[in-house]
Amino acid sequence: MTNLADKILEITGEDVYLCYFCGKCGAGCPMADKMDHLPYQVIHMVQLNDMNALNAKSIWICATCFTCSVRCPRNLDVARIMEGLRTIKVRAQQQTIDLRKVEDLEKLPPIALVAAGRKYT
Ligand code: SF4
Numbered sequence: 001m002t003n004l005a006d007k008i009l010e011i012t013g014e015d016v017y018l019c020y021f022c023g024k025c026g027a028g029c030p031m032a033d034k035m036d037h038l039p040y041q042v043i044h045m046v047q048l049n050d051m052n053a054l055n056a057k058s059i060w061i062c063a064t065c066f067t068c069s070v071r072c073p074r075n076l077d078v079a080r081i082m083e084g085l086r087t088i089k090v091r092a093q094q095q096t097i098d099l100r101k102v103e104d105l106e107k108l109p110p111i112a113l114v115a116a117g118r119k120y121t
């Protein structure tokens with residue numbers, strides 16, 4: 001794979017090198033206490049071409065609430081970067097779900113199916 005930062009730029013149009021680690025994205029994230037790496041830590045990994053960014057649980061825990069994107073003083077769309085990392089995983093077939101194989105599909109809350117469909121297909 002090409003450099004991770006270049007790949008994210010290609011998929012999302014976001015330049016991770018703009019981040020100067022002010023921490024605002026992590027401070028305002030409502031899912032931060034569930035994450036293994038705060039949003040700016042994930043971005044730092046991408047800057048360093050550290051492929052562990054693709055294995056961070058945080059990219060799946062992100063609720064795409066856009067709080068980080070609104071607060072970033074560098075106008076980085078952090079939520080979009082998280083989605084870009086998920087996209088890389090899904091395209092590599094490393095993190096997908098086949099909804100046809102989910103048991104008791106009709107018993108699941110529709111919002112859970114929509115969320116799973118958005119993230120894992
Ligand atoms: S808010 Fe923006 S500049 Fe600050 S750490 Fe997060 S991504 Fe970087």
Ligand code: SF4
Pocket residue numbers: 025028029030031032039061062063064065066067068069078079082
């Ligand atoms: S979009 Fe994701 S990373 Fe950003 S504040 Fe919301 S949950 Fe946190």
